[in-house]
Amino acid sequence: MVDRANRETETREKQARKQAWRPPNQLEAPPAPVGYKHRWIRERVMDYDDKANVHKRQREGYELVRAEDYPDSEFPVIDEGKNAGVIGQGGLLLARIP
Numbered sequence: 181m182v183d184r185a186n187r188e189t190e191t192r193e194k195q196a197r198k199q200a201w202r203p204p205n206q207l208e209a210p211p212a213p214v215g216y217k218h219r220w221i222r223e224r225v226m227d228y229d230d231k232a233n234v235h236k237r238q239r240e241g242y243e244l245v246r247a248e249d250y251p252d253s254e255f256p257v258i259d260e261g262k263n264a265g266v267i268g269q270g271g272l273l274l275a276r277i278p
Contacts, residue, residue: 247267
């Protein structure tokens, strides 16, 4: 007796349902390391710095996620200032917490 896959299992990929289109997610983030969670924290509101919020989150144990931690990914990065090199977008910074 010969073990052979039938034709249906060989062509299953062709019959797979196509993924529905979704608009791009502006807050997409890289996967967090094992034992951590990623969260977006507010840095600015309507062009006003919200330093108190960032400092509060850091005291709670959050650490900012740097782009160099994910060299194979292309995420928006803060170019200048105190948080240069941190993944961030639209007044938000990416942070991780255990």
